[in-house]
Amino acid sequence: MRWGAIGPGATGITTLKMTAGDYLLVCFMLNAEDVPHMAFGMIKPITVIESSAPVAALPEAKVSIDMVDFGFDFSGAISAGPQNISVTKKGKEEHEAFLIRLAPNATATDFVGAVALDAPPAASR
């Protein structure tokens, strides 16, 4: 199963509005033994520094996605082809979003069944 993966020879592009601070670039992909690639070195600390230099303008987004507690609200349909999509976290919780291409005829229910989502222990919520 691949999630958020960029296949061999492919390129992914993202535009981020970064704030200064320390970050980690991490690959959570699993190998055949279910060990995440970060265990093999795909983890890299990054420091984003303060700067007064001009920054690039954010691309105009045709579609926006709001991450709310707990769901995704879309401003409209997403068309095929290159897209600029703005993603904004609303609500109080931190969230993340992975875009996963479904296999032909697969459904969200199939995906949830395949990853066997378990509710986290109450103490960790």
Ligand SMILES: [Cu+2]
């Ligand atoms: Cu990896």
